[in-house]
Amino acid sequence: MGNIKSVLLELLVGSTDTVPSVLQWAMAELMRNPEAMSKAQSEVRKAFMGQMKVTEEGLTKLSYLHWVIKETLRLHPPSPILLPRESQETCRVLGYDVPKGTIVLVNAWAISRDAEYWDEPEVFKPERFETDKRDFKGRDFEFTPFGAGRRICPGIVFGLAAIQLALANLLFYFDWNLLEGVSELDMEETMGITAKMKTDIWLKPVQRVPFVSTSVE
Numbered sequence: 001m002g003n004i005k006s007v008l009l010e011l012l013v014g015s016t017d018t019v020p021s022v023l024q025w026a027m028a029e030l031m032r033n034p035e036a037m038s039k040a041q042s043e044v045r046k047a048f049m050g051q052m053k054v055t056e057e058g059l060t061k062l063s064y065l066h067w068v069i070k071e072t073l074r075l076h077p078p079s080p081i082l083l084p085r086e087s088q089e090t091c092r093v094l095g096y097d098v099p100k101g102t103i104v105l106v107n108a109w110a111i112s113r114d115a116e117y118w119d120e121p122e123v124f125k126p127e128r129f130e131t132d133k134r135d136f137k138g139r140d141f142e143f144t145p146f147g148a149g150r151r152i153c154p155g156i157v158f159g160l161a162a163i164q165l166a167l168a169n170l171l172f173y174f175d176w177n178l179l180e181g182v183s184e185l186d187m188e189e190t191m192g193i194t195a196k197m198k199t200d201i202w203l204k205p206v207q208r209v210p211f212v213s214t215s216v217e
Helices: 002-032 034-048 056-061 063-075 126-130 156-173
Strands: 091-093 096-098 174-178 203-207
Touching: 002 034, 002 063, 002 156, 002 174, 034 056, 034 063, 034 126, 034 156, 056 156, 063 126, 063 156, 156 174
Parallel strands: none
Antiparallel strands: 091 096, 174 203
C-alpha cells in the first residue's frame, strides 16, 4: 500500500509542476519561431474547426503538434538531471570502474543537445521528427526527458495528455502577441530539480475562435 500511495503521489503532484513548465517553454519557443506557430495553429484549427472545440479523440491527428511537444521536451526536459540511480554491483562502463553503491546522475539536458546525436541541436526545429523516429518512451537513450527503464516516470501518459490538450486549446482559440514594449523573450533557465523559465512568460491573447456555450438543464 505504501508503494501504491508513493506512485500516485508522484504521478499527480509531479505533473502539477512539470506540465506548466513544458507549456511555458512550448509557447515561448513558438513565439520565437512564427513559422512553427503558424503551422501548429493551422493544423489544430483545421482539425477541430468543424466541431468548434478541441477534443481528446482528435489529438491523435495532430502530427505537427506532437513534433512541437517532442522538440520542446528535447530542448527543455522538465527534469534536466534525471532521478539518481545507485549501482547495485561493481561494474565497468566504457573503461571506467563503477563501484557498488555509486550514485549515478544522468544529464538528460546535455545529452539531448549533444551535436554528436542531433543535427543543429540548439535550434528549435519540430520538423526534425518528421523523419527522425526517436521517441521519449525510454528506448532511445539520447532522448530521455522522462527517464528510462523500470524507473521511467509513471506519469508520462497523464502528463503528455495534459500538455497536448492544453497546448491545442491555446493554439485553437487564440492568436498570441508579445506585450507592448517587449521585443524578445528571456529564455534563461532556473537552477533546480525542474528547469523552469527564470522569467515568467507574459503574452497577449487575441481570440480568433468563439467559445461554444453549453446549456445545463
